Amino acid sequence: MFLLADCNNFYVSCERVFNPSLRDRPVIILSNNDGCAVALSNEAKALGVPRGAPLFKWRDFLLKNNGVWLSSNYTLYGDMSRRVMDILSSFSEDCEVYSIDEAFLRIDISDEKTIQKIARELIETVYKYTGIPLSVGSANTKTLAKAANHYAKKTAKTGFACITPANRESMLQQIPVSQIWGIGYRHDKLLKSHGVNNALQFTKLCETWIKKRMSITGLRTHKELNGTPCIDLQHVPPSRQSIVSSRSFGTPVSSFNLLNESIHEYGYRAAARMRSMKLVCSSLSVYLCTNRFKDEPQYSNSASVSLEYPTNSSRTITYQAEVILKAIYRSGYKYKKTGIMLHGLIENSEQQMSLFEKKDYMNRDEKLMSVMDSINRRYGSKSVILASEGISRNWQMKREFLTPSYTTRWSDIPLVKVESNKMF
DNA sequence: TCTGGGGTCCTAGGACCC
DNA sequence: TCTGGGGTCCTAGGACCC
Secondary structure, eight states: OEEEEEEEEEEHHHHHOOGGTTSSSOEEEEEEGBBBBEOOOOOHHTOOOOOOOOOOHHHHHHHTTTOEEOOOOOOHHHHHHHHHHHHHHTTSEEEEEEEEEEEEESSSSSOHHHHHHHHHHHHHHHHHHHOOEEEEESSSHHHHHHHHHHHHHHHHHHSSOOOOOTHHHHHHHHBBBGGGGOOOOHHHHHHHTTOBHHHHHHHHHHHHHHHHHHHHHHHHHHHHTTTTOSSSOOOOOOOOOEEEEEEEEEEEOHHHHHHHHHHHHHHHHHHHHHHHTTEEEEEEEEEEEEEESSOOOEEEEEEEEEEEEEEEOHHHHHHHHHHHHHHHHHOOEEEEEEEEESSSOOGGGOOOOSOOOOOHHHHHHHHHHHHHHHHHHHHOTTSSOOOGOOOOOTTOOTTTTTOOOOTGGGGSSOOHHHHHGGGG
């Protein structure tokens, strides 16, 4: 059986652990740039605030309803996630950390009562040690376990639900097809137009039709919902295919020089991430675009380049990125976003030897990068940067409502005051 | 004024090879 | 003028996930 353990409203829950005044109130967590809601508390959902709601449209409404909004604090969420995952993986060696707030576990038990006991223990232990509420769904396929989890969150009071051959049809009938793992906005619309609204109706569709309209991935979802396992647990995370670094600007940017600075910063960051994973890339691409929500001239473009030698040097990456940017940049537009993507990732140690000797500057670059990385590790990121990243930064993203890094920065660790006469 | 960032996989079509 | 069969690789676009 698969168990899917999923943290409830994870980002909001992380904030509530350290700020109890956020409990029982509508809380939304904002995207980068404080743009729109990426996570919501149950109270906010109950008020009808949708995921993706732009803050500027909902600010007054939230104020009226005692609501709170916060910038996303990924340092905090990442650290809390690690703590939760440590606990979950102690319950089963067959554990796949699927995302920042959920993990699949496999257990060799099919007895519903026993599974329920394990689930309860999971929920209690995670809450006791981290303060994060958890929901658990179980079934014999991953897709059904996800569906059970959805049911557990929406309907079950205990935070646990199990889908078995006996109750499968009645459970699936209560779950909208759009909530099924693997069925997104497009396929939901397609299915609705064919009269399919709940997950049970979807399981009754003909396989050839699904294969034709929803490809092999849709067919896999179909089989999994019917109880045939098609998606296995992934113990070892698959090797990385690409690395992306991009940001929207706080204010629109037109000048080439400022765009160039942003691309250098993202290029530096992407290459540093690559180095921390001990990878090198063999090609990269750069893109830019204007604001699609604005009624003004639109332009977007991207281009890529293959590298002579695979590399993870921030200097080479940013140099090449600038070459691409020059080629696709057009003046006269207000740009909203730029980004860089690294492709053809391979392990540094598995690098194909070149026919020609490495150039001298490449060896010097490697040393330089490792020195920069160690300085930034020790004294905090951006202690040293490339001059080409620029220092003006007036385009940088907004994070006006950021909470402290309660668990990862010495100065932010909460103080607990205890009155001494009450201690004994 | 203000609408995120970072990923994966599948398919079709074009260009090319023998 | 007629015109086969079997491939690979690359890219763009579309779908999905968190």
